[in-house]
Amino acid sequence: MPKNTNVIFYSYLRGGSSIGSEVFNLDPQTFLWYEPLDAFYSAHFGIPHKTIPGNLLYWNNVTKRELLYDERRWLVSFFRNMFECKLNELPADLFAHELSHKANQLRGFTDCYKNINETITIETCRAYTIPTCGRTIESSIGEQCHVVLEAARRISKSLPAETGASFYLNDRERQKYTSLLQQTVAEMRVTLHGQIQHALGDFIVHQMCVNAMYAQVSKCLPKATEICQKSRLHVAKVTRLRFDELEELTFLYPDLKVIYFARDPRGIAYSRAEVGLVKSARNLHYIEEARYICLRMRNDIAKKEILEHRYPGKVLTITYEFLVRHPQIYAERVYKHLNQKAPEAWMNFMKRNDKAAADSGPFGLVRRNPLRTAIHWKRKVNVLGRQTMTHRCQSVLEKLKYEL
Secondary structure, rough: OOOOOEEEEEEEOOHHHHHHHHHHHHOOOOEEEEOHHHHHHHHHHHOOOOOOOOHHHHHHEEEEOOOOHHHHHHHHHHHHHHHHHHHHHOOHHHHHHOHHOOOOOHHHHHHHHOOOOOOOHHHHHHHHOOHHHHOOOHHHOOOOOHHHHHHHOHHHHOOOOOOOOOOOOHHHHHHHHHHHHHHHHHOOOOOOOOHHHHHHHHHHHHHHHHHHHHHHHHHOOOOHHHHHOOOOOOEEEEOOOOOHHHHHHHOOOOOEEEEEEEHHHHHHHHHHHHOOOOOOOOOOOOHHHHHHHHHHHHHHHHHHHHHHHHHHOEEEEEEEHHHHHOOHHHHHHHHOOOOOOOOOOHHHHHHHHHHHHOOOOOOOOOOOHHHHHHHHHHHHHHHHHHHHHHOOHHHHHHHOOOOO
């Protein structure tokens, strides 16, 4: 197996990261993991997928949340299994997740998986946990869902196998496996409290559902594993991570490369409002959103500078605005950072974009005029709004060399 380079493509929601990482998706020698941490948090905390990154990493999107000890340990193991192509050790959620199906190198897996009759969805399994865990990281941690889900994984091989899309335990089985789950939680030296004590049976059924989903997924993994092992670049495109956690990954993988892909935070804030990720662009909620974004970006940039000082040459900082102005140079700089040659398919893709009849929607990749999209916020935000966002984000804008 050839030596590969592991890469973290680090960015922000509505920061242009989909088109920024597409250069890797067009490279047949690259295995791209597309937003894998969405599936990670869904699997370990029992919450719905597509949870907004700020709601995972910050309390109420404002105060930085310190990651749990087990959460850090799970994250390291998760990245290790991705980078070392141990696909069978990754949560089934990752492969059943619709975002993973955007990756070209998983196309063979996706075609195989779609041919399975009655595929079990993540939503089917989460229906058993959401009533207890809720839909946020706060409610999940408060109910100790991560503890019970981990305990259920530990006893997963003891549970009855189900092959269909419905799951049932009679009273005797429910009592038997609930007692086993309680014993496992006790061995973890955790005392449960609150609603979850009365919902352990639901977590047993949830694990049975996950086991059945994994049985389906595993049928299609061998080819994906082979492609992963042959790829020269392993890239994880993430928006649900903080720079704080990269130092531990750097210790584990000294040759790890990081691409910090930024966008003007004022543009990010307006874009989030425009697509409905914050309450209303019309009511100026993007101004408050800019404050939240810049709190996170300030922290990330400070941690990035520490990492750059300790490990010169590890981090490449590049922006969405640079990409749309200089797509060829963008690809060359990114691949030079990785000591590789940029794929020719990238410029063909960008040229097709220019000739497209229309954009492919707010979450699509096709932009007839990507520069116009990047600076769209400047035409829409009034003078007061721009001044307020600029004041709140001034240090970030100066660090990233944006016009004030």
